[in-house]
Amino acid sequence: xxxxxxxxxxxxxxxxxxxxxxxxxxxxxxxxxxxxxxxxxxxxxxxxxxxxxxxxxxxxxxxxxxxxxxxxxxxxxxxxxxxxxxxxxxxxxxxxxxxxxxxxxxxxxxxxxxxxxxxxxxxxxxxxxxxxxxxxxxxxxxxxxxxxxxxxxxxxxxxxxxxxxxxxxxxxxxxxxxxxxxxxxxxxxxxxxxxxxxxxxxxxxxxxxxxxxxxxxxxxxxxxxxxxxxxxxxxxxxxxxxxxxxxxxxxxxxxxxxxxxxxxxxxxxxxxxxxxxxxxxxxxxxxxxxxxxxxxxxxxxxxxxxxxxxxxxxxxxxxxxxxxxxxxxxxxxxxxxxxxxxxxxxxxxxxxxxxxxxxxxxxxxxxxxxxxx
Amino acid sequence: xxxxxxxxxxxxxxxxxxxxxxxxxxxxxxxxxxxxxxxxxxxxxxxxxxxxxxxxxxxxxxxxxxxxxxxxxxxxxxxxxxxxxxxxxxxxxxxxxxxxxxxxxxxxxxxxxxxxxxxxxxxxxxxxxxxxxxxxxxxxxxxxxxxxxxxxxxxxxxxxxxxxxxxxxxxxxxxxxxxxxxxxxxxxxxxxxxxxxxxxxxxxxxxxxxxxxxxxxxxxxxxxxxxxxxxxxxxxxxxxxxxxxxxxxxxxxxxxxxxxxxxxxxxxxxxxxxxxxxxxxxxxxxxxxxxxxxxxxxxxxxxxxxxxxxxxxxxxxxxxxxxxxxxxxxxxxxxxxxxxxxxxxxxxxxxxxxxxxxxxxxxxxxxxxxxxx
Numbered sequence: 001x002x003x004x005x006x007x008x009x010x011x012x013x014x015x016x017x018x019x020x021x022x023x024x025x026x027x028x029x030x031x032x033x034x035x036x037x038x039x040x041x042x043x044x045x046x047x048x049x050x051x052x053x054x055x056x057x058x059x060x061x062x063x064x065x066x067x068x069x070x071x072x073x074x075x076x077x078x079x080x081x082x083x084x085x086x087x088x089x090x091x092x093x094x095x096x097x098x099x100x101x102x103x104x105x106x107x108x109x110x111x112x113x114x115x116x117x118x119x120x121x122x123x124x125x126x127x128x129x130x131x132x133x134x135x136x137x138x139x140x141x142x143x144x145x146x147x148x149x150x151x152x153x154x155x156x157x158x159x160x161x162x163x164x165x166x167x168x169x170x171x172x173x174x175x176x177x178x179x180x181x182x183x184x185x186x187x188x189x190x191x192x193x194x195x196x197x198x199x200x201x202x203x204x205x206x207x208x209x210x211x212x213x214x215x216x217x218x219x220x221x222x223x224x225x226x227x228x229x230x231x232x233x234x235x236x237x238x239x240x241x242x243x244x245x246x247x248x249x250x251x252x253x254x255x256x257x258x259x260x261x262x263x264x265x266x267x268x269x270x271x272x273x274x275x276x277x278x279x280x281x282x283x284x285x286x287x288x289x290x291x292x293x294x295x296x297x298x299x300x301x302x303x304x305x306x307x308x309x310x311x312x313x314x315x316x317x318x319x320x321x322x323x324x325x326x327x328x329x330x331x332x333x334x335x336x337x338x339x340x341x342x343x344x345x346x347x348x349x350x351x352x353x354x355x356x357x358x359x360x361x362x363x364x365x366x367x368x369x370x371x372x373x
Numbered sequence: 374x375x376x377x378x379x380x381x382x383x384x385x386x387x388x389x390x391x392x393x394x395x396x397x398x399x400x401x402x403x404x405x406x407x408x409x410x411x412x413x414x415x416x417x418x419x420x421x422x423x424x425x426x427x428x429x430x431x432x433x434x435x436x437x438x439x440x441x442x443x444x445x446x447x448x449x450x451x452x453x454x455x456x457x458x459x460x461x462x463x464x465x466x467x468x469x470x471x472x473x474x475x476x477x478x479x480x481x482x483x484x485x486x487x488x489x490x491x492x493x494x495x496x497x498x499x500x501x502x503x504x505x506x507x508x509x510x511x512x513x514x515x516x517x518x519x520x521x522x523x524x525x526x527x528x529x530x531x532x533x534x535x536x537x538x539x540x541x542x543x544x545x546x547x548x549x550x551x552x553x554x555x556x557x558x559x560x561x562x563x564x565x566x567x568x569x570x571x572x573x574x575x576x577x578x579x580x581x582x583x584x585x586x587x588x589x590x591x592x593x594x595x596x597x598x599x600x601x602x603x604x605x606x607x608x609x610x611x612x613x614x615x616x617x618x619x620x621x622x623x624x625x626x627x628x629x630x631x632x633x634x635x636x637x638x639x640x641x642x643x644x645x646x647x648x649x650x651x652x653x654x655x656x657x658x659x660x661x662x663x664x665x666x667x668x669x670x671x672x673x674x675x676x677x678x679x680x681x682x683x684x685x686x687x688x689x690x691x692x693x694x695x696x697x698x699x700x701x702x703x704x705x706x707x708x709x710x711x712x713x714x715x716x717x718x719x720x721x722x723x724x725x726x727x728x729x730x731x732x733x734x735x736x737x738x739x740x741x742x743x744x745x746x
Contacts, residue, residue, distance in 0.1 A: 171598055
């Protein structure tokens with residue numbers, strides 16, 4: 001699972017990180033601390049994400065592009081695992097300012113030793129690596145399955161460790177979006193903690209909540225509003241609250257097993273095509289993800305892959321299989337039976353979603369608009 | 374739905390409240406501010422609950438008894454609607470220090486006027502009435518579907534409005550447990566607010582979150598730890614966190630449509646019998662509720678009802694129907710098909726719980742104990 005490559009320590013790895021300046025809509029000018037103090041911190045602050053495989057890399061691209069589209073003035077950094085394919089790295093480099101390969105197994109330092117003790121926490125150690133980005137004074141980490149809906153640069157006014165509550169157990173923060181201060185000392189402490197205590201949930205959220213264990217009780221300013229990390233699951237668990245506060249949502253987090261990139265997309269019709277797996281992703285935000293992916297990310301992947309086939313996720317993806325043609329040759333499906341609202345709710349909750357009928361995006365959008373009016 | 378009885382204002386109603394001192398395990402002595410300052414505030418602080426019908430009255434009795442069992446030194450107050458039967462009121466009076474009938478429709482004051490504007494918010498107005506309990510300097514409101522697992526008198530160290538996050542939308546507090554300061558002025562403001570703005574969720578939680586709208590952002594000391602209002606739903610949404618923090622649970626909240634009193638109980642076997650309705654109540658806490666109900670509440674109801682039949686909820690309740698005999702005369706059910714762990718989880722989540730087989734209390738308890746070890 002882990003490649004054997006020459007052992008480098010973390011700072012060596014960071015020095016090897018491919019870095020590329022991305023043309024910004026609002027280009028960062030050379031800072032002048034006397035004339036323009038507010039901009040002084042921009043280049044030493046960054047949004048950071050993580051992709052350990054090509055699928056998550058697509059998520060990272062959409063996230064990065066969504067930050068660009070909302071005119072962030074901060075740098076964008078992607079940490080990637082050693083298994084991300086070269087064309088994906090190229091595409092990432094055209095969105096992110098820095099793309100850093102992190103291979104904990106090859107870092108030959110404390111991370112490596114901790115990893116030896118807890119090999120089950122591979123991805124967690126890779127994520128914790130973000131504390132090594134000491135070229136930045138402050139960062140906001142965002143999981144690759146998040147999507148930004150408006151400018152969120154104000155998050156840099158917060159201190160470490162700021163995060164939004166997790167709807168599952170709200171005295172824990174969700175580690176999908178958090179503000180932190182890179183520090184080698186903190187990184188070392190986290191590694192030691194992780195090696196000694198493991199993670200109560202088997203992932204980074206357990207480790208970080210145990211390490212920053214005063215989050216629930218110490219300082220309200222470290223509680224990011226929930227709209228900075230809205231899990232789409234929460235929409236259905238308390239719909240009236242979503243109706244009341246949903247207008248302000250700034251970051252959507254596609255929590256759960258099924259991710260946006262596990263669906264497919266009909267680019268002609270602009271429709272997301274479902275899977276049979278249970279899912280609780282919000283169709284509105286799912287469509288936004290795919291629209292951004294189709295418009296801004298696929299062209300980058302096409303350029304990076306050149307003549308090599310790759311999976312775009314489009315249903316009419318000629319490079320793999322023509323699902324459209326397949327559908328056209330099949331006999332038309334029988335009309336769906338009429339179901340009551342309660343039955344539809346139950347089916348939805350069981351993941352049996354009628355994507356093309358009653359639960360089609362158009363119908364849901366109409367319903368949601370009526371809620372949010 | 375509302376009885377027509379002579380119009381009285383709230384203070385008149387309060388003066389008519391049947392009040393009865395309950396023998397305490399730790400009797401409250403006459404306070405002496407110079408000799409014994411820590412006890413000085415005990416008699417002017419109270420736990421308050423609300424029951425609008427006989428079912429919720431049973432919940433209130435179990436809650437009150439759980440507070441007594443854990444030796445609270447504060448007063449216990451039950452607000453009841455006009456439809457609670459006289460024997461239930463008698464039983465409540467033997468647990469609570471005060472039992473106050475609240476009939477908003479007959480209060481003839483601002484509450485009545487607000488109620489005229491928003492007749493849909495009847496129970497909410499009844500709950501808001503707790504702010505009129507100005508004979509107390511500070512109170513803790515607890516919904517009748519909560520159960521106390523340890524002494525929680527430390528909650529009186531908190532200020533208005535302290536509450537725990539709601540797992541559905543964690544920037545809202547859950548209004549099932551909250552600390553407040555009775556005040557006629559606050560009550561009036563709440564009524565005006567309620568009449569003008571209604572409630573975004575149709576209940577008191579929407580009103581209170583809109584009124585105390587800085588809860589999420591202003592003061593961390595007003596965030597009660599989640600263990601003071603643990604919704605049993607949250608256990609399954611983030612099981613590792615329950616495993617990590619579940620030991621400390623102090624208050625369980627039976628959120629959702631199906632309440633503990635909607636089940637039945639086999640007192641001989643000490644087993645809770647399920648319903649076919651979907652439910653997410655935790656079997657461990659559900660059993661605790663029924664054990665307390667069977668031991669401490671049923672004898673009070675038997676005394677209060679005398680020869681009049683009442684529904685105890687026991688499966689061998691001879692006064693209504695003998696479910697045991699009915700079952701005995703039926704042919705034995707076919708053996709249940711073997712299901713995988715994933716299938717069981719799905720069925721559980723769909724409310725199809727095998728109460729007598731794989732999901733029996735014994736099995737679940739064994740499983741939970743293995744988690745919590």
